[in-house]
Amino acid sequence: MNSTEIDYVTIRFSGDSGDGMQLTGTQFSNTSAMMGNDLSTFPDFPAEIRAPQGTIAGISGFQVNFGAVDIFTHGDEPHALVAMNPAALKANLADIKLGGTIIVNNDAFTELNLKKAGYTSDPLESDEMTKYKLVKANLTSQTIEALKDIDIDKKSKSRCKNFYALGMTYFIYTRDMKPTLKWIEQKFAKYPDLVKANSIALKTGYNFAETIEVINEPYIIKPAAIEPGTYRQINGNTATAWGLMCAAEKAELELFLGSYPITPATDILHELAKFKHLGVKTFQAEDEIAGICSAIGASFSGDLGLTTSSGPGIALKGEALNLAIMLEIPLVVVNVQRGGPSTGLPTKTEQSDLLQALGGRNGDSPMIIVAAKSPSDSFHMAYEAARLSIEHMTPCMLLTDGYIANGSEPWKLPNTDTDYRKIKVQRASESEIVDGKYLPYLRDAKTLVRKWAIPGMKGFEHRVGGLEKQVDTGNVCYEPANHETMTHIRRDKVQNVQNNIPKQEVNGKESGDILLITWGGTYGACHSAMHTLIAEGKNVSHMHISYINPMPSNVGTIINGFKKVIVAELNCGQMKDVINARFNCNASGYNKVQGLPFKIAEIKGMINRELEQL
Amino acid sequence: MTENPKLTKKDFVSNQEVKWCPGCGDYAILSSVQLAMAQLGVQPHNVAVISGIGCSSRFPYYVDSFGMHSIHGRAPAVTSGVKIANPALDVWMITGDGDSLSIGGNHFIHILRRNIDINIVLFNNQIYGLTKGQYSPTSKQGTVTKSSPYGSLDRTFNPAELAMGSGATFYARTMDTDPKHMIETFKAAHAHKGTSLVEVLQNCVIFNDKVHEQYTARATRDDYSVRLEAGKPLVFGKDKNKGLILKGFSLEVVTIGEDGITEADLVVHDPSSRALAQMLADLHAPEKPVAIGVLRQVEEEVYETELVKQMDSVVAKKGKMNIKELINSGETWTV
Numbered sequence: 018m019n020s021t022e023i024d025y026v027t028i029r030f031s032g033d034s035g036d037g038m039q040l041t042g043t044q045f046s047n048t049s050a051m052m053g054n055d056l057s058t059f060p061d062f063p064a065e066i067r068a069p070q071g072t073i074a075g076i077s078g079f080q081v082n083f084g085a086v087d088i089f090t091h092g093d094e095p096h097a098l099v100a101m102n103p104a105a106l107k108a109n110l111a112d113i114k115l116g117g118t119i120i121v122n123n124d125a126f127t128e129l130n131l132k133k134a135g136y137t138s139d140p141l142e143s144d145e146m147t148k149y150k151l152v153k154a155n156l157t158s159q160t161i162e163a164l165k166d167i168d169i170d171k172k173s174k175s176r177c178k179n180f181y182a183l184g185m186t187y188f189i190y191t192r193d194m195k196p197t198l199k200w201i202e203q204k205f206a207k208y209p210d211l212v213k214a215n216s217i218a219l220k221t222g223y224n225f226a227e228t229i230e231v232i233n234e235p236y237i238i239k240p241a242a243i244e245p246g247t248y249r250q251i252n253g254n255t256a257t258a259w260g261l262m263c264a265a266e267k268a269e270l271e272l273f274l275g276s277y278p279i280t281p282a283t284d285i286l287h288e289l290a291k292f293k294h295l296g297v298k299t300f301q302a303e304d305e306i307a308g309i310c311s312a313i314g315a316s317f318s319g320d321l322g323l324t325t326s327s328g329p330g331i332a333l334k335g336e337a338l339n340l341a342i343m344l345e346i347p348l349v350v351v352n353v354q355r356g357g358p359s360t361g362l363p364t365k366t367e368q369s370d371l372l373q374a375l376g377g378r379n380g381d382s383p384m385i386i387v388a389a390k391s392p393s394d395s396f397h398m399a400y401e402a403a404r405l406s407i408e409h410m411t412p413c414m415l416l417t418d419g420y421i422a423n424g425s426e427p428w429k430l431p432n433t434d435t436d437y438r439k440i441k442v443q444r445a446s447e448s449e450i451v452d453g454k455y456l457p458y459l460r461d462a463k464t465l466v467r468k469w470a471i472p473g474m475k476g477f478e479h480r481v482g483g484l485e486k487q488v489d490t491g492n493v494c495y496e497p498a499n500h501e502t503m504t505h506i507r508r509d510k511v512q513n514v515q516n517n518i519p520k521q522e523v524n525g526k527e528s529g530d531i532l533l534i535t536w537g538g539t540y541g542a543c544h545s546a547m548h549t550l551i552a553e554g555k556n557v558s559h560m561h562i563s564y565i566n567p568m569p570s571n572v573g574t575i576i577n578g579f580k581k582v583i584v585a586e587l588n589c590g591q592m593k594d595v596i597n598a599r600f601n602c603n604a605s606g607y608n609k610v611q612g613l614p615f616k617i618a619e620i621k622g623m624i625n626r627e628l629e630q631l
Numbered sequence: 632m633t634e635n636p637k638l639t640k641k642d643f644v645s646n647q648e649v650k651w652c653p654g655c656g657d658y659a660i661l662s663s664v665q666l667a668m669a670q671l672g673v674q675p676h677n678v679a680v681i682s683g684i685g686c687s688s689r690f691p692y693y694v695d696s697f698g699m700h701s702i703h704g705r706a707p708a709v710t711s712g713v714k715i716a717n718p719a720l721d722v723w724m725i726t727g728d729g730d731s732l733s734i735g736g737n738h739f740i741h742i743l744r745r746n747i748d749i750n751i752v753l754f755n756n757q758i759y760g761l762t763k764g765q766y767s768p769t770s771k772q773g774t775v776t777k778s779s780p781y782g783s784l785d786r787t788f789n790p791a792e793l794a795m796g797s798g799a800t801f802y803a804r805t806m807d808t809d810p811k812h813m814i815e816t817f818k819a820a821h822a823h824k825g826t827s828l829v830e831v832l833q834n835c836v837i838f839n840d841k842v843h844e845q846y847t848a849r850a851t852r853d854d855y856s857v858r859l860e861a862g863k864p865l866v867f868g869k870d871k872n873k874g875l876i877l878k879g880f881s882l883e884v885v886t887i888g889e890d891g892i893t894e895a896d897l898v899v900h901d902p903s904s905r906a907l908a909q910m911l912a913d914l915h916a917p918e919k920p921v922a923i924g925v926l927r928q929v930e931e932e933v934y935e936t937e938l939v940k941q942m943d944s945v946v947a948k949k950g951k952m953n954i955k956e957l958i959n960s961g962e963t964w965t966v
Contacts, residue, residue, distance in 0.1 A: 051964050240966075249963045263954040273716055275708075293945035294952045298715060298938065303741040307708035310701065310738075314681070314712025317699055318720065322712065340702050430963065433955045454646075472697040472713070472720050475676040480645070480692050482700025483684075492647065493692065 021234045025084025026190060027092030030182070031109050032101025032122075033070050034062060034077040037179040041099075042079025043425075044183060048196045049083040050250050050427050053240025056083035057392075057541060059091035059424045059614070062364055071125075071133035073104045085239040089391075089541035091424060093616040097189070099182050101125060101156070103134035110145070118150045118232070120185060122178065124157035152231050156181050156222075163221040167214050177218035184222025191235045194219060246429040253392040253421035253538075254281070256428065257325075257351060258288035260399025262295055263433055264349075265321045267400070268407050268440035273320040274299045275311035277330065280363040281419040282353035285325040305333040309350070313337060316346045317481075319471035321403060325351040328370045329360060331414075335378045341412045342382055342507065344481045345458070345467050348412040349403050353422045354537075356612040365612025366420035368537050369588035374414050375566060375595065381504050383511040385413040386566040390540035392421050393428035398563060401518075404440045409514055410466045411507075416565070418587075420614045421538040445470035445477050455479055458491035465510035512567050521569035525551045525558030528578030530631055531624060534604065535585050536562045536592055539615050543585055546620035557624055562592075568599075576602045583607055583627060585620060640665045642675060645695040651686060656807030656833035660754065661693055663813035664723070668694075670814065671821055678721045681710045683730035686761050687754035687833075690725040704735025707742035707751075711934075714747050718935045721821075722749040729759045732768040732788050743797035745934040746825040750817070753828060755790060756835040757842050764838035776838075790830050791912030791926060795905065801827040802908065803925040806847040807834055812858075812923070819925055825933050832921075846921040855916040859924030864897035867920045874898075875920075882910050884919055902928040 028045065030038045039060050046058045061078040068075030082092030094114040100106040102125035113119065126141060140146065141153060160178040161171060180201075187194055198216055205211040226232075251259075265272035274297065276286045290299040298320070302308040309324040316322030326334065331352045341348040354370045356362025374386050385405050389395040395417055406413035431437065445468035449459045457479040460467050470477035479491060487494035488502055523532075524547060535543045540561050547559035560575055562568060576582055576596070582604035584593035590606035597604050607623050609615060643665040651657045668678065678696035682688035684703035691698030697720075701709045710724045731739040731753055742749070758776070759765040765778040769790065773782040794802045801823040805816040813831065820827035832843040846855035857867035857875065865875040865882070874897040875882040885892045901907055908927035914920060 047962065051962075053964075053966065243966045245966050247959065247963050247965045249958070249961070259954065259958060262957070266954050271716070273712065275712060292952070292957070293942040294949045295954070295957065296942075296951075298942070300711065300715060302708060302711075303737055306705060307711075307738050307741070310705040310708030311712035311715070313701070314699075314709035314714075315716035316712075317697075317709070318679070318713045318716035320712075320716040336702050337705065344699070430958050433958065472679045472717060473677060475674070478675050478696050480647075480694075480698035480700065482691070482698075483702055484700065 019234045020191065020237045022237045022239065024086050024238075025082060025088060026097070026236060026238060027080065027082040027095045028097045028099070028186060029078055029080040029095040029109060029112070030099045031076055031078040031105035032179070034068060034075050035070070036077070036101045037176070038077045038079050038101070041179045041183050042081055044197045044200065045186060045192070046081045046083070046425065047200070047250055048187075048192050049081065050248065051196050052193055053243065054083040054085065054238055055088040055241035055243060055427065056081060057088050057091045057424060057426045058082075059420060069133070071102055071104055071130045073108050073134060076105050076108045078109065083238060085241050087241065089545045090614070090617060093618050097186070099186065101179070101182070103130045103136055103140065106140060107134045107136065113149065115148050116150065118152060118189065119146070120152045120154060120182060122156035122182070123153040124155045154185065154225070159221070159225065160218050163217055164214050167210055167217070169210050169214060173211070174214060177214050180215045180218035181222035184219040185226040185231065187219070188223045188226035189232050189235055191237050194223060243427070244429060248427045248429055250425050251393055251396070251428040252423055252425040253389065253395040253417050254284035254353065254423070255288050256393055256395035257389070257399045257415070257417060257422070258285045260396035261323055261349060261403055262289070262292060262297060263396070263437055264400045264403030264440060265296070267437055268321060268403070268442055270319070270321040270407070270442065272297045272323060273312060273315035274323045274325065275302050275308040275315065276300070276325045277302050277305045277308045279305070279327045279330045281355055281422050282325045282327045282330070282351065284422070285351060285353070305330040306337060309334040309337040312348060313341050313344070313346070316341070316348050317344070317471070321347060321349065321407065323349045323351070325353070327353050327355050328357045328373065331370065331373060332377065338384065338412060339378045339380065339382050340483045342384060343483050343486070345410045346469065347406040347410060349406050350412055350414045351399070352414060352416050354416060354418040362612045364419065366418045366538065366614060367588060367610065367612060368418060368539065368586050369591065369610070370416065371565070371588065371591040371595070374416060381508065383508050384566065385409065385411060385511055385514055386416065387413065387564055388416040388537040388562070389421060390537060390561055390563060392424050392426050395421060396428070400437060405514055405517065407440050407442060408466070408517060409464065409510065410443055410469060411511060416537055418538040443467070443469045445474065450476065456489045456491070457481065458486055459489050460506070464513050465506055515567045515570050518564045518569055521560060521562065521572050521575060523558050523560050523575055524548065527558070527575060529558050530556040530579065531558070531581045531583060531627055532576065532579035533557065533559045533583050533585060533620070533624065534562065534592065534596060535559070536565060539585060539587060542615040542617050543620050545617045546624065550621060550624055555624070555628060557628070573600050576600050581605070581627065581631065585615065585623070587614070637672070638669050638674070640669045643668045643695055645693050647692045649693050650689065652837050654836040655686070656756065656835070657687060657690070657754065659807045659810055660752065660813065660831055660833065661690060663810045664752065664817055665694065667814045667817035667821070671818060673721045677719065678723065679713050680723045680725060681706050681713060682725040683735055684761070685727040685730045685759075687725055687727040688730060704730055704733070705738060706730065707735060707738035710749050711742055711745070711747050714749050715935045715938060718748070718939065724749055724751045726751065726753050728753070728755045728757060728767045728769040728790070732790060732793065740793065740797040743794055743799045743826050743828065746798070746800050746931050747934045748824055748936070749826055750820045751826065751828045752817070753790060753830045754833045755830050756833045756839055758835050758839035760835050760838055789912060792909065794828050795909055795912060795927065799828050799927065800825040800929050800931045801925070802830070802927045803828070804830045804832065804921070804923050806832040806843065806852070806923065808847045808849065808852070816924070823928060825931055846916045855920055856923045857914070857920040859900045859911070859922055859926065861900055861902050861925070864894050864899050866894065866897065882914060882919065902926065
């Protein structure tokens with residue numbers, strides 16, 4: 018059989034939230050990663066665990082973009098859709114590239130399901146579908162038929178249909194079935210019948226696609242030119258958890274997580290809860306406030322305190338964040354941003370908590386803020402958040418978002434011995450004891466960082482609290498001049514972090530017509546778009562900011578080198594306002610608040626339009 | 632020189648000026664805690680005193696140990712983290728009826744449920760002091776304050792009953808007018824493994840003066856309170872001639888020597904009985920004597936001990952792991 022070589026393909030798997038689409042997509046991704054492709058994935062699931070079957074509200078999707086070229090996003094327009102029922106078709110059709118392949122589970126296109134999806138007639142017979150390559154497969158009945166000799170009930174057989182569908186896509190895109198077969202064996206090791214059933218479903222689906230010649234020439238997607246190294250697939254939440262464990266190890270501190278479950282941050286708690294043998298203590302608190310307060314208590318005792326949440330939870334933690342700012346102790350806070358305000362869009366992505374992070378507390382309350390730009394970068398930035406918090410004795414907030422938290426990509430494993438240095442704990446010593454008294458708020462003259470004395474250290478007994486502190490002694494003090502001094506110290510201390518972070522880098526030239534500024538999880542789409550435009554010779558550059566407060570010292574200089582500055586972000590212009598306030602550069606915003614990430618084409622189109630108007 | 636020399640109260644007194652109102656019950660509580668600490672032989676550097684917000688919560692500033700004056704209602708959560716991170720510490724939590732039973736009610740019930748080994752001292756003066764005199768969750772219904780000029784409508788929380796319902800393993804009640812009893816109670820709380828809750832009936836001289844007068848003043852308290860001792864009958868009264876018997880499902884006051892009642896008829900105190908503890912918690916003056924002493928004490932699993940055990944068992948099963956091993960484990964591939 019002939020085959021067609023292509024650079025990259027985007028596939029979306031979609032079905033009821035009980036159809037196993039996340040698992041199917043993950044298997045496809047892992048196999049592709051093992052085959053040497055670069056890739057990026059994005060799961061898109063409903064807030065409801067099991068919304069009514071067959072309805073659009075209950076649709077769970079998983080998109081994977083994989084290729085022989087560098088991949089930075091989950092793909093703009095899927096080339097193929099696997100739709101397990103009419104609702105999945107209806108919810109996704111508009112996103113699919115014209116001419117793309119659509120595999121539907123024909124068995125699910127019953128009158129009842131059509132009605133539940135809001136169709137008045139069978140869409141498979143409509144003119145609309147002639148714009149695509151439609152593959153009608155009786156996924157349910159064929160799977161059940163293929164498994165007729167296996168001794169499990171019909172419902173369990175029907176559940177294997179996702180592997181049947183996966184098998185079909187494996188044929189179309191010439192995927193190796195071995196990694197998935199091996200995974201099935203391990204996953205269902207205790208249930209030999211299920212190993213057999215799922216393996217047969219996968220193979221039968223593959224053979225079926227071949228037999229009906231679902232495609233004349235299966236696609237070949239060669240391995241990407243990937244930097245040599247050892248890789249693994251990782252999503253942002255796992256990477257965040259691991260980065261924090263790495264930091265704790267490098268600081269020789271025990272990691273204490275106080276957390277309350279909240280979408281989309283909960284998986285960090287799940288992940289860390291596994292690692293008692295790495296010395297991690299996880300405390301599922303009674304609420305968000307107890308989550309952060311227990312972490313503050315743990316830091317006070319000498320652990321690395323950590324709390325993880327999303328916007329609404331961060332709102333509840335505000336008062337405690339300020340306590341940690343006053344106590345001047347390490348505390349890492351992770352905000353996996355989701356659509357807001359209020360409960361908003363729990364499972365959708367957004368970048369609208371930037372101003373909350375910067376200023377969502379009473380008083381002049383400066384906090385270090387960093388942001389991760391991709392799933393794997395979450396490891397690095399989580400380490401950085403902990404490093405800065407420990408070295409500067411003040412809380413640091415790491416911003417990620419639902420897109421990179423749940424999205425995954427291959428991660429070139431760092432050498433943790435050489436790539437990540439030890440983190441120096443600011444332990445108190447005799448030099449802070451003056452006239453027999455320990456002075457807890459004595460500081461390093463240059464960094465303004467105080468030392469850390471923990472219970473158990475004889476001679477270092479002291480009291481801290483949320484009330485204003487007297488300079489040096491840390492005693493409660495209401496004097497006007499002292500408050501002003503302390504307010505300035507807290508501000509300058511955070512500003513001094515600038516001396517402990519890397520200089521800002523720019524993709525493209527350091528001056529030109531247009532500078533695109535981005536931060537956080539929009540990196541992939543924006544980088545891809547700008548990379549192409551720069552390669553095309555356009556006079557544009559891209560600056561992606563990872564260190565948000567303080568920003569690197571050269572950000573202003575870079576901004577000054579451009580005629581026009583555009584800040585693209587998934588909110589109504591929060592970073593744009595910050596940039597304008599700090600650098601007075603008349604930056605304009607490019608914004609999207611649909612709970613979805615940017616598409617590469619959106620950014621490219623926008624920059625091209627802006628170039629024309631210059 | 633010994634490693635841990637014998638200490639006195641002054642070793643636990645900080646250099647900070649105490650700023651409670653003259654005549655406040657808090658002074659006696661502070662002094663009793665400091666005396667108890669000295670008598671217990673604990674070392675200041677191993678002690679952490681954590682509080683929330685309110686008059687009582689200024690307490691940590693006055694004890695020369697490690698301390699934190701945290702935020703309103705959250706002391707139980709902070710304390711939990713302090714103790715879990717370092718179970719070797721001697722951790723005391725100071726709170727008031729507003730701090731623990733109102734704004735911090737959620738954390739209060741959960742620390743009791745988890746049974747983390749700390750000592751809670753709950754100052755109950757049935758009023759908000761620091762915000763200048765509003766009714767609290769323990770104020771009697773109808774209390775007239777600036778925020779309830781026509782009398783408060785809220786029904787009253789009984790801290791003891793709330794604690795029992797939350798699974799408290801140690802609950803004791805004492806009073807600011809009896810330092811000796813306070814010291815003994817704090818020592819008993821310290822000896823208990825698990826969350827020890829001591830409610831101190833404390834007088835707010837400014838906004839709720841004499842609210843506990845009848846059952847705490849020297850002159851009258853013997854007649855309006857019953858001192859509990861494990862294994863001893865429930866006797867009270869100036870002349871030790873009154874007692875409590877079980878009648879139906881409640882405790883009734885009797886006079887020894889009347890109607891053929893002898894000491895043998897009285898209920899014998901058993902802190903392990905939840906039913907008895909709940910009946911004792913429900914005794915209100917003047918009709919019945921307020922129960923003073925350890926109402927309930929049982930041994931249950933202690934959270935941080937179980938956590939350490941669980942961590943050790945995972946290490947025993949899987950071996951210690953470091954980050955390098957972790958990131959290289961499982962499904963990886965080499966390009």
